[in-house]
């Protein structure tokens with residue numbers, strides 16, 4: 001898809017992807033980031049152990065519980081939640097810097113975090129829920145990822161129904177049958193949301209320029 005020309009300055013938006021674990025949001029996010037330099041990923045802090053293949057600072061900042069609690073107390077997190085017995089949160093600074101420089105920020109966070117962003121920044125938020133094609137396919141994907149023990153996978157399957165129950169709180173819902181199709185759908189959402197009149201803060205000046213030349 002051809003990029004939108006940047007002749008009208010625009011306010012960055014916050015694009016949230018949520019799904020039950022294993023539905024494919026990490027895969028979709030990585031593709032979006034590779035294809036569009038206008039998107040910055042929000043890297044969360046977490047107290048959960050690092051998985052094989054994960055890179056600190058790219059996938060998460062891995063921290064201990066006292067450090068997490070200190071960040072909450074200092075107001076350094078935009079939102080935070082407990083998921084699967086571990087703590088997760090979004091550091092404020094990086095998000096604010098990216099938005100200020102006109103970039104969009106992509107968040108891989110759960111429904112609790114999405115609700116907090118909706119309360120604090122509804123105008124900037126675009127939320128997308130990713131569903132698996134079926135329960136059996138979700139379980140297959142959790143197994144093929146091969147990064148969690150059988151016990152952890154069972155725990156994630158048990159929590160899937162809880163996460164899925166929040167689908168109707170999202171602006172958009174996609175069923176992730178095929179990664180390419182899903183990435184194209186999210187790019188279409190992003191393109192339309194970038195063109196919303198209220199986000200194109202440079203429009204009055206741009207239109208004035210046209211009118212002056214008429």
Ligand SMILES: Nc1nc2c(ncn2[C@@H]2O[C@H](COP(=O)(O)OP(=O)(O)O)[C@@H](O)[C@H]2O)c(=O)[nH]1
Nearest residue numbers: 021022044080081083088089090108109110113
């Ligand atoms: N609220 C909130 N949720 C997060 C954050 N970071 C990750 N999560 C969510 O925590 C859940 C577990 O993430 P993770 O342990 O990486 O496993 P995954 O589901 O396989 O991606 C997922 O639903 C993530 O979207 C965060 O900063 N805030």
Ligand SMILES: Nc1ncnc2c1ncn2[C@@H]1O[C@H](COP(=O)(O)OP(=O)(O)O)[C@@H](O)[C@H]1O
Nearest residue numbers: 021022023024025026027141145176177178179
């Ligand atoms: N559309 C898809 N079709 C088949 N496999 C997929 C698809 N999307 C993701 N996967 C695979 O499913 C597993 C879980 O995907 P991941 O992106 O880690 O999910 P999440 O971040 O939602 O937990 C990975 O092994 C990934 O390669």
